[in-house]
Amino acid sequence: MKGNTVFKRSYNQCLRQLAGHPIGAALPSESEFSQLLDVSRTTVRAVLASLAKAGIASGGVGGRVLQRHPLATDYFPDMQTLSAGAAVERRFMEWILQGDFRAGQLLNAAELARQFGTSTTTIREHLAQFQHFGLLERRPNSAWLYKGVTPDFAAEIYDVREMFELRATRNFIELANDSPPWRELDVIEAEHRALLANIDTEYQSFPQLDERLHRLIHETSGNRFIIDFYDIVSTFFHYTYRWNRSDEKQRNTIALLEHLDYIEALRSRDQRAIDARCRKHLRTARATLARSIAFGPFRVPSSPVGVSS
Amino acid sequence: MKGNTVFKRSYNQCLRQLAGHPIGAALPSESEFSQLLDVSRTTVRAVLASLAKAGIASGGVGGRVLQRHPLATDYFPDMQTLSAGAAVERRFMEWILQGDFRAGQLLNAAELARQFGTSTTTIREHLAQFQHFGLLERRPNSAWLYKGVTPDFAAEIYDVREMFELRATRNFIELANDSPPWRELDVIEAEHRALLANIDTEYQSFPQLDERLHRLIHETSGNRFIIDFYDIVSTFFHYTYRWNRSDEKQRNTIALLEHLDYIEALRSRDQRAIDARCRKHLRTARATLARSIAFGPFRVPSSPVGVSS
DNA sequence: CCGTGGATTTTTATATATAAGAGACAAAAA
């Protein structure tokens, strides 16, 4: 009744660790594993027991030893390592992005539970998350209203994002050049330049860099509301990135250059320049999103599911 | 297994309606009641049946009639009209404000469920709300971290609030003088003046006026994130208002005057003046809160409950 | 004493169960 996803995730993680050990090497103690995998010792013991049963590690007391290297088939499928709740969130976001729901549509928890193959408890608990995203509105004792990823949504999220990011830069430039955030900025800038040098082949790794830069800035605000909001932005973009991949290389190159300008402005500590560069970059990003929303991100609904309006 | 709080709330609401009818008057139809009370006809029917059983309305077909006026004892206690979830939220907030938790403390859902006398399902689902408030942090597969109503919390919430409110005023002053928000502002201003005239006896009704003014401004932003955030601010202040009632009359008078200045600035549509007045008012409010947090809002914990760190 | 591993107790995540409430349909009344 609880799904053993923690076990499976830990097991896989453990296999990855072990792949690097030589056969016959002594394994870490249970508590060391527990720290390493960031799970309880209870789970570690379950993993080690399984490992022994699979003949990967010798079981028993006094000296656990690696017996053979893990094979690809030893791993659990990644799908099974997501908790029921996380799976609901992911599937829901995917349905949204595939256009399975229409703006204004009423969704009912019972039907979603059936369609997602989980219990209503899980649905209820995790759908609440999307309320916070501004994508759902709860009607007490009734269905949920899906508000849609509309141009309005994009405008509202970007308005707040811009306010927050500009505010965060004010804190950022107060910090000393050798403070951790500035160090991290150095690293990020270097990676930008490295990526730019290989943009033809590597352009797909831009989103991670984008996430790191903006998160760094938001986080130095030290304001939990700003940071929480960036989590929303980040998740949302993680999913929407796939919508429109036309001109991907070109768009990423432009964004990369805008980032470098933005970083340069930060270094200058000239608030006016920072505002200008930041705004410019966000305007570009906003336009890209708006374009995605305006035409094709949503496929024609394969079948109007989860409906009840 | 579901608590009939909707029924009880509707029943009470219905009694209040009926109090104004003359004996023998014909009652509205089921569907009319349904619209009036904003509940399903199913609930209305349950209420009407109860009403008949209590001898307040005649039952049966063709012409339901008021038979006697409801007495105070006919009403359900207000306490029972809160859904389990709403009750959890309220009680939790009260515990926080009474200092039953310490910042940094770990709360576990099982124990809270026992202490609040509800199921863990309800606790889990509604505690998530306070994550959004920035008061709790969820540790997957583990307890919740209570982050505390600290000076930091106050600073962060006010920073965002100021940003949002200033932004909202920019939309506000774009609207025509005869648009609904400005009409509402006229009404609110009039009520401010009325309150000011009777401040000696009526000062306790200031918080409602405060809520109306600020909500009006936030709502005209048309940005769901700004409006949602104001819900947080509003709930938080609703509870914290009770912390420190010293100088209440004086503080409310000052705030009232600040509001009038702020409204005047809005009418001038001079952004500079608006910013100044708004900031000034928020600074006062922030200082009041900071003072409450700094000393005694938290009583010495009567007993360290819900602990598990 | 320390860390290590075994066993036991609690707590969490999630499914299932069920009463209250919403909504749909049909018959009766107007």
Added chain:
DNA sequence: TTTTTGTCTCTTATATATAAAAATCCACGG
């Protein structure tokens, strides 16, 4: 027809049940 009410079905809110994971406790070997 249009409205009102009776009946039935489906959904939501919430409690309970239970497997998985965490936390705690304990004994043992250094």
